[in-house]
Amino acid sequence: MGLFFDVLSAVNNPNQQASIEGLSSMTNAVQQFAGKNGLDASATQSLISAVGGSLRPVLQQQATAAGGTSQLAGMMGQFAGANPLGGMMGQVSGGNFDMSALQSMIPAEMQQQLINNISQKTGMNASMIQSLLPSVLPIVMNFFNMGAPTPGNRGGNPLLSAFLDSDRDGDTDLGDVMKFAGRFLNAPQQ
Template sequence: MGLFDAVLSAVSNPSQQANPSQLGSILNTVQQMSNSNGIDAGTTQTLVSVVGGYVQSALQQQQATGGAGQAQAMVNQYSGTGPNPQAVNAVLGPVMQQQVVQDLIQRTGLPPQTIQAILPTLVPLALKFLQGGAHTENPQAGNPVLSAFLDKNNDGSVDLGDALNMAGQFFNR
């Protein structure tokens, strides 16, 4: 199952956290962040995709060392729709943060100050998106959205920017 399919399934499953309001909140926050920083839609999608790729790598490392429960615990602890510098530090760490900033400078042409200012919003949003697959009654139970994001079948077809773009189209945002 692809990431977007997992999200749609979670939205339609009342025992999972995802719902149209949650996705709308994520999409609105991304749009507000873009507007307040003068970033166009294409650049925003690049930002979300690249940050999503690094979050994916970090969560895959968490899963490899501590199991799926550890990755889910990180998602639960640091997800949100507001800026959270602690989420950036916990998920990416200092070395990966520098790689993200350099990668985004190269891909978007945005100044490093802008990128560093938006990372505390993008990382918790990525985690909030992934948290949608968590069960409402037992957050530590299996999360199909997180599993699809971590690409358990290793087909390489995971892109958070594309998934958010499809969600925006699906919900007409």
């Protein structure tokens, strides 16, 4: 639940791109993805958890290769688009995202390793994972982009940094974050 608190912190920080509307768009994108692919809530949470768990070491390696988290955040921002919920988020439902867009951030051999790891964690076959990734990865990248500074502000991406922090192993489950976000958004407002 630690990463979810980082999301709430980003929502409450006017210098970061996160917002309640953005979080709502993110959970709606996950629901649309699940519906389009015939996945129930449990399978969707398992898939997103596996994607996050498998993506984390890849992104840690890329952060090291890129010279730090801020350089990786810049690459991810380009991948996700300037608007944290625009661009690629609209493509989630259409499924027209091209995996080749990932080549600059995640080389092909790392993509295959990512697919194999997710397949092992979820029990889904690798070809199914490969077909789902073009829809799942934009959601995940846009999620991380919520921690990016707003235009005109400088600073790092504490949401991405928290996810990559190796000391928080049990607190970085993206499936749990999406589950808590859904509960948070559906809670009665007082």
